[in-house]
Amino acid sequence: MKRTSRVPDLAETEKAAPEVQARAPRTRRYHVGQQEIIQGDCLRILKRMKPESVDLVVTSPPYNIGLGYRSYQDRRAEDDYLDWMVGVAAAVRRVLRPDGSFFLNIAGTSAEPWLPFELVVRLRALFALQNHISWVKSIAVPGDSFGHFKPVNSGRYLNRNHEHLFHLTLHGDVQLNRLAAGVPFKDKSNIARRGHAQDQRCRGDTWFVPYETVRDREQKFNHPGTFPVQLPELCIRLHGRPDPVVLDPFMGTGTTLLAAHRTGARGIGIEIDPDYVTIARRRLKDAAVS
Ligand SMILES: C[S@@+](CC[C@H](N)C(=O)[O-])C[C@H]1O[C@@H](n2cnc3c(N)ncnc32)[C@H](O)[C@@H]1O
Structure with missing residues (x-):
């Protein structure tokens, strides 16, 4: 089918997120073993x-659903959000090797179910959708x-027990090691x-990866949107x-870098919030000595 959308250029996509530019803090770099953490705005850093x-x-961006991050405001006009995310995806495409994989974890809410689909349709201009994995949490x-079930709180909606994991590649022909993840x-x-x-x-395209049971928010690093380390x-x-070199442009508490550490990969994580960077550094140091 003919595609009408075009690949946005990077200068243009930076312009699409003026708030991000205005708030972008100074870039700082940290190393823990093979893992590199860069504190700053991912669009700017990806461009360099x-x-x-x-x-x-492997990344889970903000979903634009009003989660309470420490500094990032997770609620903006839908078109601004989609333009920004397409800009990040274009920047990811530039740094990805031609035989690379881009695993994008995202979900909607019951009230706003279309957003992840709107995004992935826009990404057709940049990537092929090689696999669509359902991350099943319960x-x-x-x-x-199995897994944690939320209490029934709606007469309209089923509890949302899964999220999307879109496996995007340049042309849909990347050879995978299915048995290594089998x-x-x-x-x-x-x-x-x-x-x-x-x-x-x-393993197929339905991955049951439950969260570990935690007693309080502290054990989830006071971050509202982490994924389990088994996923990356x-x-x-x-x-x-x-x-491999693994990149997470929305690193949060460093879960992807922890997975990189466990698998012997070299990781690069980018995170805008200095407090989450501190948590990621601590998690990696703890993992390195244990
Ligand atoms: C869904 S969370 C990622 C959580 C991560 N997967 C984990 O397990 O900890 C998204 C993260 O993106 C960060 N973020 C938002 N805007 C950013 C930007 N422009 N550059 C880098 N990070 C950003 C937020 O602070 C938040 O920590």
């Missing part, structure tokens, strides 16, 4: 990075349920019968390159 220097990007199966066979007789060399099969870890394993 070398083209085609990153193997994969699930009921016959006779049991799961063991339930019925071991299938290993030989199906001609597999190892007890590992493809699976993305890194699935992309499957040896010694």
Whole structure:
């Protein structure tokens, strides 16, 4: 099908987010082992990075749903938000290697369900949608349920137990290591019968990754929108390159860099809020010594 949208250029996309420019603090860089943390505005920093220097990007941007971040205001006019996110995606595309993967985690709300779809449709001008993974946070199966379930609080909407993980690539032809992110066979007789060399099969595109149980907000680093470390870890394993460079332009508390540390990857995390940067540095230092 013919595409009418065009790839925005970077100078243009920077102009699309004047508030971000005005608020952008001075850039600071920190290193913990192989991991690099850059404090500052991701659009500015991405623009200064070398083209085609990153193997994969795993990120969860603000969703524009009014979450209470320390400094970032998570509620702006929808078109401003979408223009800004397309600008960030264009900047990501520039730094991504031609065989790179961009894993974009995003969700809507019951009241605003269209936003993630609006965004990913706009991203057609920049990327192919190679896989659409559902990140399942809680699930009921016959006779049991897993993960945390919120109380029933609406007569209209089902509880939202999943989020999107869009796997975007330049042309939709990136070779993945499906078994590195796979799961063991339930019925071991299938290993030989199906001609597999190892007890590992493809996980599919529905990933059950629950949050760890925490007692208070402190244990979630007082951050309203973290993801579990297993999520970026699976993305890194699935992309499957040896010694990859992993980028998270919306690093938050450093979860993607923690996954990079666990998998032996080199991570680069960008975060605008100095308090979240401090938390990420502490998490990485704790992981490095444990
Ligand atoms: C959904 S959170 C990411 C959470 C992260 N995945 C984690 O597990 O901690 C989005 C983050 O983007 C940050 N942010 C917002 N605008 C930014 C910008 N222009 N540049 C860099 N970071 C930004 C927010 O402060 C917030 O921490």
